[in-house]
Amino acid sequence: MVISPVQYIAIPLIAAFLIPLFGKLNKELVRIIPGLVLLYLSYISVVLMNQVISQNTMIVEIIAGWRPPWGINLVFSPFSGFLASLFSMLGFIIWMYTYNFKREVEDAQTEKFYVLMMMLITGTIGIVLTGDIFNMFVFLEITAISAYSLTAFYRERDGAEAAFKYLLVGSFASFFILLAIVLLYSQVGTLNMADIAQKMPDVNPYMKGVILMLFFVGFGIEAEMFPLNGWAPDVYTQAPGPIGAIFAGMVVKAGIYGLVRVIFTLFDVHEIFPLLMIMGVITMAVSEVIALRQGKLKRMLAYSSIGQMGLVLVAFGIGTHEAVFAAIFLMFNHAVIKSLLFLSGTYLVYHSKEKNISDLDGIGKSLPFTSFLFALGSLAIVGLPPFAGFWSKLYILMAAADVRLIAVIAIILAVSVVEIVYYFRVLHRIYFRERISTIEIKIPSFNAKISMLILAIVIIVIGVYPDLISGLIERAATDLLDKQHYIQSVLSVGLH
Amino acid sequence: MMKRFFIFLILAIVGYYIVDVVSQIPFGENRVNVGDYYLDKSPSELKVSNTVTAIVVNYRGFDTLGEVTVLFLAATGLASIMFRRKRKGEKDIRAKKASSRIIQIGSQILFPIIILLGAYVFIHGHLSPGGGFQGGVIIATASLLMLISYRKFKVNHSTISWIESIAGIVFVLLGVTGLILGKTFLENFLPTGELNNLLSGGIIGIIYVAVGFKVAAELTGLIDTLLLNNRPEANKEK
Numbered sequence: 001m002v003i004s005p006v007q008y009i010a011i012p013l014i015a016a017f018l019i020p021l022f023g024k025l026n027k028e029l030v031r032i033i034p035g036l037v038l039l040y041l042s043y044i045s046v047v048l049m050n051q052v053i054s055q056n057t058m059i060v061e062i063i064a065g066w067r068p069p070w071g072i073n074l075v076f077s078p079f080s081g082f083l084a085s086l087f088s089m090l091g092f093i094i095w096m097y098t099y100n101f102k103r104e105v106e107d108a109q110t111e112k113f114y115v116l117m118m119m120l121i122t123g124t125i126g127i128v129l130t131g132d133i134f135n136m137f138v139f140l141e142i143t144a145i146s147a148y149s150l151t152a153f154y155r156e157r158d159g160a161e162a163a164f165k166y167l168l169v170g171s172f173a174s175f176f177i178l179l180a181i182v183l184l185y186s187q188v189g190t191l192n193m194a195d196i197a198q199k200m201p202d203v204n205p206y207m208k209g210v211i212l213m214l215f216f217v218g219f220g221i222e223a224e225m226f227p228l229n230g231w232a233p234d235v236y237t238q239a240p241g242p243i244g245a246i247f248a249g250m251v252v253k254a255g256i257y258g259l260v261r262v263i264f265t266l267f268d269v270h271e272i273f274p275l276l277m278i279m280g281v282i283t284m285a286v287s288e289v290i291a292l293r294q295g296k297l298k299r300m301l302a303y304s305s306i307g308q309m310g311l312v313l314v315a316f317g318i319g320t321h322e323a324v325f326a327a328i329f330l331m332f333n334h335a336v337i338k339s340l341l342f343l344s345g346t347y348l349v350y351h352s353k354e355k356n357i358s359d360l361d362g363i364g365k366s367l368p369f370t371s372f373l374f375a376l377g378s379l380a381i382v383g384l385p386p387f388a389g390f391w392s393k394l395y396i397l398m399a400a401a402d403v404r405l406i407a408v409i410a411i412i413l414a415v416s417v418v419e420i421v422y423y424f425r426v427l428h429r430i431y432f433r434e435r436i437s438t439i440e441i442k443i444p445s446f447n448a449k450i451s452m453l454i455l456a457i458v459i460i461v462i463g464v465y466p467d468l469i470s471g472l473i474e475r476a477a478t479d480l481l482d483k484q485h486y487i488q489s490v491l492s493v494g495l496h
Numbered sequence: 497m498m499k500r501f502f503i504f505l506i507l508a509i510v511g512y513y514i515v516d517v518v519s520q521i522p523f524g525e526n527r528v529n530v531g532d533y534y535l536d537k538s539p540s541e542l543k544v545s546n547t548v549t550a551i552v553v554n555y556r557g558f559d560t561l562g563e564v565t566v567l568f569l570a571a572t573g574l575a576s577i578m579f580r581r582k583r584k585g586e587k588d589i590r591a592k593k594a595s596s597r598i599i600q601i602g603s604q605i606l607f608p609i610i611i612l613l614g615a616y617v618f619i620h621g622h623l624s625p626g627g628g629f630q631g632g633v634i635i636a637t638a639s640l641l642m643l644i645s646y647r648k649f650k651v652n653h654s655t656i657s658w659i660e661s662i663a664g665i666v667f668v669l670l671g672v673t674g675l676i677l678g679k680t681f682l683e684n685f686l687p688t689g690e691l692n693n694l695l696s697g698g699i700i701g702i703i704y705v706a707v708g709f710k711v712a713a714e715l716t717g718l719i720d721t722l723l724l725n726n727r728p729e730a731n732k733e734k
Contacts, residue, residue: 006681009558010668013565017664020657063558065674065683070533072558112576119569126562138562145566149573160577179514186521189529210517 003044005061005076005129008084012037012122016115023111030111031099034118038092041125045085052081053475058486060131060493067494068131069192075131075490078475082328083128083257087250090335091121094249097343097451098242113153113240120146120246124254131490133181133266134191136258140177140222143251144170151239162234169221169231176218177258183211194490197265197483212272215262222255224306225313226283236302237355241346244298248305248342249335256309256331260316265483270319277317281411284310288418296355297345300422301338304381307419308334311412315396318403325470325477326395332469333388333462337381340455343448344374348430350442357426362435370444371430373452378423380459383416388462391470543688544697549622553700553707557682560703561667564710568664571714575721595645603645610638618708622697628704632711639716643723651720656713663710670699670706 015037022029052059058077062068076084098117123143130136148170152163185191187207188199200208221228236244263272284307291303308330315327347370352359364371380387383394393416400408444452462469479486538550552560594600618631642649671682679685682699689696 004675004681006671006675009561010672010675010681013561014665014668014672016565016568017661017668021661024654061680063681063683064554065680066555070530071555109576112572115572116569116576119565134556135559135562138559138566141566142562142569145569145573149569149576152577163577183517183521189531191530207517207520210513213513 005074008125034114035095041088042092045088058489069190069195072135073131074129078479080128082476084125087125093451094242097448099447100445116146124250127254128257150243151235157238159238162238166231166235173218173221176214180211180214194487219259224309233299233302237298245339245342248338273317273319280310280313288415292422323399326399328473328476330392333392340377344370347444351440360429361433364431366441373456382419386463388459391466543691544622599645603641621704622700628707631708635712636715656717659713663706666706
């Protein structure tokens with residue numbers, strides 16, 4: 001069997017249905033299988049990415065034998081493929097972290113945790129790979145349903161409340177997106193994204209505007225855009241630590257992907273760019289200021305995450321090739337760095353009931369390795385050299401300077417200062433305070449240490465040699481901006 | 497007060513635009529490009545007389561696989577959230593007394609008939625209205641009927657998870673087989689047979705049977721999970 005993009009979906013699905021059966025044979029298999037699946041997905045990512053980059057094409061796979069626009073198709077282009085590869089590899093690293101996580105939880109619960117976690121990752125991969133707008137909605141539902149259940153996974157926390165909030169807001173997002181799809185279908189009579197993009201000029205502008213706004217709000221909720229992000233801090237705080245990393249690294253990224261795919265490829269309306277930028281600036285400024293006032297570690301990380309998403313939106317809103325390049329670079333960096341922060345932060349406040357930042361006083365001596373990685377992540381996310389975060393911020397500032405957006409540059413720099421203040425405040429507590437709290441320390445398991453170390457190494461290596469990845473991102477940016485090429489590649493598949 | 501005013505204002509604006517846009521969609525005019533193609537191809541190429549089934553299971557089969565997964569995840573997630581040990585002295589939400597004799601005998605008679613109807617609906621999914629989802633739901637109502645009329649009626653969760661898993665795997669493997677045979681994922685690889693025969697439409701009928709089993713097992717499990725938490729037997733180990 002030739003390696004093809006549909007395996008990203010088919011293999012995890014078979015595994016998800018098999019896990020309950022294997023769980024009856026051996027409890028350990030429940031933990032191992034998701035890892036094997038994610039490892040295999042990482043492997044096919046490398047193979048397919050290689051193929052796409054070396055042959056300078058995009059892989060379009062048709063499903064059920066009906067070529068577009070009649071059937072559903074998957075598109076593994078430099079942009080969507082880059083994100084799918086990122087998600088599967090990051091997913092594998094996070095799986096490694098969870099391998100010994102919560103051994104004391106009942107077996108029945110462990111099984112469900114792993115099935116839901118794997119499907120959460122698969123859902124986000126499906127969102128970026130699909131070439132059909134309704135299919136994207138289906139994958140959005142897969143992601144959302146797993147996300148709701150995982151948020152409420154711990155009974156001893158207030159997870160149920162956070163999950164319910166997320167469920168209500170998420171249903172609104174689904175409703176808006178589905179309504180937009182219905183209206184779009186009534187106008188163009190097709191669900192294939194390339195076909196829609198081709199027929200878009202015939203739709204009347206008023207209809208177009210309303211549909212675009214519905215998509216904007218729907219995906220805006222998923223992408224944590226202000227003021228639609230009320231659910232996010234609670235969810236990040238209550239969900240298990242590694243799931244927080246998946247939310248920050250993948251689920252939000254998939255929401256952003258949906259937003260930019262709709263704006264850049266489907267509609268291609270440039271009037272929306274200033275709105276995107278303004279929403280980005282507001283999201284960034286508001287959430288970073290709120291982050292400054294947070295007393296709980298994970299809440300602070302959550303607001304910081306929202307702020308970074310604001311910055312991504314600003315960069316996409318600028319809309320030039322350099323800005324899109326910077327935005328995708330930031331998406332990559334944020335996925336890696338924020339995952340590291342969530343993974344290491346989880347161990348820093350492991351036994352703390354309140355998860356307060358003040359519980360971290362002097363923890364640098366008791367947990368040197370984890371604290372060091374957390375510090376490294378903090379320095380990277382605020383954008384200090386020589387870490388990965390530096391480059392993406394620099395490219396965004398340069399892209400903004402190119403189009404003379406002085407006010408935006410000023411706000412980004414001001415917000416960076418705020419970011420530095422609240423991250424350094426945490427570092428100060430970790431390293432320069434005496435330990436007074438009596439909360440028990442949890443030493444990370446070996447596999448958790450390895451997974452965090454890998455992320456840290458990626459951050460440093462990309463920081464020193466950004467060229468390792470910038471070539472791929474360059475191609476991804478070109479791919480996103482080249483709408484005609486996308487339409488042609490998809491619609492010409494299966495013709496000859 | 498201000499907050500409320502703004503909420504209503506926003507709702508009014510959103511509502512206005514939605515109503516306005518929906519009312520602009522012309523009624524009774526065919527603006528669907530792909531529809532004619534489906535109507536034309538389903539009987540001739542796929543040999544499926546129910547075009548809706550052809551769309552659900554073949555043209556957009558990938559979506560259906562996704563929807564089946566959504567249901568599976570919802571059941572898994574619910575079981576994970578509802579999983580708990582009951583405290584002592586907690587009240588039972590099921591009726592204290594057994595149901596009356598009439599209901600018990602009645603549901604005994606109805607039970608096999610409902611199962612039969614459900615099976616008929618999903619086996620004939622490609623010929624007549626209905627299909628896997630509908631048939632599965634009908635079968636699940638049969639178990640609901642038994643659960644409410646007999647206090648002692650038990651659902652075997654082990655069997656349910658076997659049915660769920662095997663049905664799901666059959667669906668995906670049918671898709672993968674197409675891939676192995678050099679076609680595309682979920683493409684039909686069996687002979688399509690003759691229009692309007694029971695054995696027609698290739699893999700479409702088989703997929704719908706699998707979906708029927710899966711939906712029936714999942715919904716039965718869901719209903720039982722919701723009741724199980726409040727049933728004394730579930731907490732015996734304490």
